[in-house]
Amino acid sequence: xxxxxxxxxxxxxxxxxxxxxxxxxxxxxxxxxxxxxxxxxxxxxxxxxxxxxxxxxxxxxxxxxxxxxxxxxxxxxxxxxxxxxxxxxxxxxxxxxxxxxxxxxxxxxxxxxxx
Numbered sequence: 125x126x127x128x129x130x131x132x133x134x135x136x137x138x139x140x141x142x143x144x145x146x147x148x149x150x151x152x153x154x155x156x157x158x159x160x161x162x163x164x165x166x167x168x169x170x171x172x173x174x175x176x177x178x179x180x181x182x183x184x185x186x187x188x189x190x191x192x193x194x195x196x197x198x199x200x201x202x203x204x205x206x207x208x209x210x211x212x213x214x215x216x217x218x219x220x221x222x223x224x225x226x227x228x229x230x231x232x233x234x235x236x237x238x239x
Contacts, residue, residue: 126162126200135162135202142227144220146212147183148204151228158197159230161187164204171207179209186218190225193232201230 126132139152163183165176183203209217225231 126160126202131160131200132162132164132202135200139200139202140228142224144224146206146208146217146220147224148206149221149224149228150202150204151230152200153198154200155198157200159195159199160201162200162202164202165209166205169207170205170209175210179205182209182214182217183221186214186221189218190222190231193234194225194230195232199228199230201228 126135135150135152139150142149142151163180165179165183167176170176170179183205187203203221212220222231
């Protein structure tokens with residue numbers, strides 16, 4: 125997890141943004157570092173505390189299930205949620221997150237069933 129404001133600021137300043145329908149992924153290549161992820165779910169963009177916590181839980185679960193397909197080193201990423209995270213179906217949100225992770229080059233393809 126990214127924790128300090130310095131780390132978030134570094135990713136936002138030097139990283140590349142990949143916009144989806146429900147979130148924005150800002151990825152920064154850090155070849156010598158472990159992959160770390162942070163999220164921004166703000167009051168202005170998402171809403172009150174209940175809505176922010178719901179959005180945070182939804183995104184965290186989607187990312188948790190895809191974590192094995194994300195390289196263990198090489199990226200610092202920040203996911204910025206939009207208000208539409210609250211209304212989107214789970215599958216639509218999951219597809220959006222996968223799309224932005226793949227655009228950033230941070231998502232390996234699904235392994236074949238027999239491999």
